[in-house]
Amino acid sequence: MSGVQQKEFSKWRRRLWPVHSYELKKFLPLILIKFLISLNYGIMTCLKDAMVVTAKGSGAEAIPVLKGWVVLPTAILLTLVYSKCSSYMKRSTLFYTIFGGFLFVVFAYGFILCPNAEFFSPEVSSDWLMDRFGVRFQHWIAIYRNWIHSLIFVTAELWGSMVILLLFWGLANQITDVSEAKRSYTLYIAAGDIGAILTGPVIALASGYLAAHNLTLMIKILCAFLIFCGLLVMGLYWYITRYVMTDKRFYDPDKIVCKEAKEKISLRESFKMIFKSRSLLYIAVLVVGYGLAVNLVEVTWKANLKLQYPNTEDYLSVTKSVFSSVGFISLVISLFFFGGIIRKLGWRFSALITPIMIGLTGLVFFFCSYFRDYIGGWTGMIGLTPLMFLVVFGAIQNVSSKVAKYSFFDPTKEIAYIPLSDEEKTKGKAAVDVIGSRLGKSGSSWIQIALIDMMGTGSILSITHLLIPLVCLTIIGWVYSIRNLNRQIRARDQQVAEESTELAT
Numbered sequence: 080m081s082g083v084q085q086k087e088f089s090k091w092r093r094r095l096w097p098v099h100s101y102e103l104k105k106f107l108p109l110i111l112i113k114f115l116i117s118l119n120y121g122i123m124t125c126l127k128d129a130m131v132v133t134a135k136g137s138g139a140e141a142i143p144v145l146k147g148w149v150v151l152p153t154a155i156l157l158t159l160v161y162s163k164c165s166s167y168m169k170r171s172t173l174f175y176t177i178f179g180g181f182l183f184v185v186f187a188y189g190f191i192l193c194p195n196a197e198f199f200s201p202e203v204s205s206d207w208l209m210d211r212f213g214v215r216f217q218h219w220i221a222i223y224r225n226w227i228h229s230l231i232f233v234t235a236e237l238w239g240s241m242v243i244l245l246l247f248w249g250l251a252n253q254i255t256d257v258s259e260a261k262r263s264y265t266l267y268i269a270a271g272d273i274g275a276i277l278t279g280p281v282i283a284l285a286s287g288y289l290a291a292h293n294l295t296l297m298i299k300i301l302c303a304f305l306i307f308c309g310l311l312v313m314g315l316y317w318y319i320t321r322y323v324m325t326d327k328r329f330y331d332p333d334k335i336v337c338k339e340a341k342e343k344i345s346l347r348e349s350f351k352m353i354f355k356s357r358s359l360l361y362i363a364v365l366v367v368g369y370g371l372a373v374n375l376v377e378v379t380w381k382a383n384l385k386l387q388y389p390n391t392e393d394y395l396s397v398t399k400s401v402f403s404s405v406g407f408i409s410l411v412i413s414l415f416f417f418g419g420i421i422r423k424l425g426w427r428f429s430a431l432i433t434p435i436m437i438g439l440t441g442l443v444f445f446f447c448s449y450f451r452d453y454i455g456g457w458t459g460m461i462g463l464t465p466l467m468f469l470v471v472f473g474a475i476q477n478v479s480s481k482v483a484k485y486s487f488f489d490p491t492k493e494i495a496y497i498p499l500s501d502e503e504k505t506k507g508k509a510a511v512d513v514i515g516s517r518l519g520k521s522g523s524s525w526i527q528i529a530l531i532d533m534m535g536t537g538s539i540l541s542i543t544h545l546l547i548p549l550v551c552l553t554i555i556g557w558v559y560s561i562r563n564l565n566r567q568i569r570a571r572d573q574q575v576a577e578e579s580t581e582l583a584t
Contacts, residue, residue, distance in 0.1 A: 105323050108315045109251060110270045115308045115315075116242055117271035121278030121402050122301055123185075123235035129395035130228040132385050136205070137225055139382035140218035140531060140539050143374075145229060147524030149222070150236045157241060170253070171320050174246055175313065181242060182309040184234050189302025192227045194295050199227060214537045218528075243271075250316070254324060268413065272485075275406025282399040286392055294391055352507055358567060359507045361560035362495050363515045368434065368557035369488060370519020371526075373480050375546050375553075376441040378527060379448060380473030382539045387470045401474050405481045412486040421491070427565040430491040431558065433483040438554035440476040442547065447472065449543045495564050 132139050164173055192199055205224035209217065222229050251267065285300040286292075353359045388394045421429045447454055451465040458468040496508060526549065530542040 105254070105319075106266065108319050108323070110266055112250075112312050112315050113247060113267040114270040114274045115312050116238075116247060117274030118277055118281070119274075119305050119308050120235070120238050120243060121275045121399075121406070122281060122305060123231065123238055125278060125282060125395055125398045125402055126298070126301060127228070127232040127235040128381065128398055129391050131225065131232050132381055133389060133391040133394050134221065134225040134228050136209070136217060137221035137228075138218065138385055138538070139378050140527075140537065141221045141225075141229075142378050142381065143524035143527040144218050144222055145232050146236070146374075147521045147528060149229065150233055151521045153233055154237060154240055157237065161241075161245065171316070174250070174316060177241060177246060178309065178313060178316075181234060181238060182306055184230065185302050185305050185309070188227065188231045188234070189299050189305075192230070193298050196227055200224060201226075215532065215535045217537045218531065250319070254319070265413075269410060272406045272410035272413070276403050276410065278406070279399040279403030282395060286395065292392060297392070352503075353511065356499070356503050356507060358495070358499055358564065359503055359511060361564050362492065363511045364556050364560040365430075365488075365492055365495075365564075366511055366515030367519040367522065368553050368560075369437070369484060370515075371523045371553045372434075372437045372441060372550055372557075373484075374520065374523035375527065375550055376437070376444060376473075376480070377477060378539055379543060379546070380444065380469070380477060383448065383466060383469045383473060387466050397470070397474065401477055404478045405485070408478065408482045409485040412482065420487075426491060426494055426568055427561060429487050430495075430561045430565070433480075433488040433491075434554050434557040434561070436483045437476075437480045438550065440472075440479055441550050444469070444473055444476050445543055445547045445550065448540070449547070495568065498567050498570070 128142070131137060131141050131145070134141075161173070161177070164176075168176070201224065205220055208220045208223070212220070247267075251264070255264075281304065282301065285304070286297045353363050384394060384397060388397060447465075448469055451469065454468070455465050458465050461468075463471065496503075499507060527539060527542070527546075530545050531537065531539060534541050
């Protein structure tokens with residue numbers, strides 16, 4: 080190998096694995112924790128959708144009810160409890176308490192509630208409610224009837240925000256300085272992608288080879304695996320607190336410079352901060368736009384998916400394949416393509432990839448769904464029924480939308496904060512997280528439920544024609560905000576170039 084080849088190889092090695100051998104004691108446990116909690120999140124995400132959508136008297140319409148009216152209030156409540164407890168509990172105690180609570184719910188679901196669902200489910204009162212209120216409100220009644228599966232749905236949703244965002248990234252931010260973060264954080268993201276990739280094989284092993292079409296046994300196996308991975312995480316956390324945080328080579332509270340923390344601000348102050356700054360308002364539109372567009376399309380796809388695969392095992396087989404595909408493609412694009420694309424084609428092009436991808440594929444999916452009675456001729460030419468075509472194309476749309484988010488939307492959104500003032504970068508980022516994430520995820524759920532109740536059919540498929548203009552308006556606002564943010568980024572780059580020229584002369 081020539082000297083030039085050795086340099087190139089060393090460059091790629093440092094890019095893929097920018098960790099020195101003596102640092103493995105600190106970074107390897109964190110990488111393993113991120114891998115395990117991401118793997119658990121993938122399994123729970125696939126499981127909660129399959130169990131809720133295919134449950135008795137339920138459907139995809141139950142998802143917006145749960146996200147908008149159960150998950151959101153629970154998340155706010157748990158966040159308040161976490162903030163209160165963090166003021167008088169040790170970090171380690173708080174970690175074990177919250178994480179242990181999640182594992183207890185998984186244990187109860189897999190080994191107590193689900194195997195005895197007939198005993199715990201309120202079938203008599205649910206049937207009475209159906210007779211009293213009719214099909215118009217069946218998606219509300221389904222949450223009550225299938226409260227056991229609703230419990231695992233809420234647990235999976237909260238795992239993403241509480242365990243991954245709050246516990247893991249809180250730990251990483253606590254013991255990592257800025258220079259280490261630049262080298263290690265990409266590894267944590269890659270570990271999460273690998274966990275997502277392995278979601279499919281783990282579920283396939285449990286459902287195809289071990290459980291042999293026994294749904295209750297499959298759930299027990301998956302829950303046992305989730306608990307096993309969770310105990311490993313708690314063991315790794317104990318190792319970090321015992322052997323890493325007591326070693327001043329890896330953790331010195333006096334030298335650790337915490338990354339800019341998100342200031343805790345109220346909802347009212349968040350609104351004031353966003354509307355005071357045009358840049359923050361544009362970034363908030365990006366965040367809200369993604370949540371609205373993706374969730375509006377995704378729920379409709381899951382409704383079609385249930386029509387094609389009403390059986391829980393078949394439904395789960397599709398969702399786990401989709402989840403694994405997102406992890407694999409995101410990992411490849413993030414490692415090998417994103418850097419080159421943004422350097423050669425610029426921020427604006429990279430930022431536009433996500434709304435254009437979601438907008439085009441989403442609108443095509445909606446039109447095909449609305450005109451399904453007229454597309455049978457050409458779908459038959461490729462050997463698919465109209466319903467099966469919607470399932471396949473919807474899966475492709477779902478994968479491409481989430482890959483675009485992880486590979487392009489998240490990085491370009493963070494870059495958009497660079498030209499802002501220090502106050503906008505700290506308080507403003509917190510404000511966007513408070514307002515944008517809530518309105519994006521929950522807003523789409525409220526819209527869908529309101530339209531379904533207004534139509535009185537109890538079906539998400541009956542409002543497809545009403546969702547098309549909503550997606551169009553969302554994408555237009557999203558693209559408009561990107562155009563304005565691009566002007567600010569270019570203005571900053573020009574200013575920096577002029578200052579550099581002045582210093583040089």
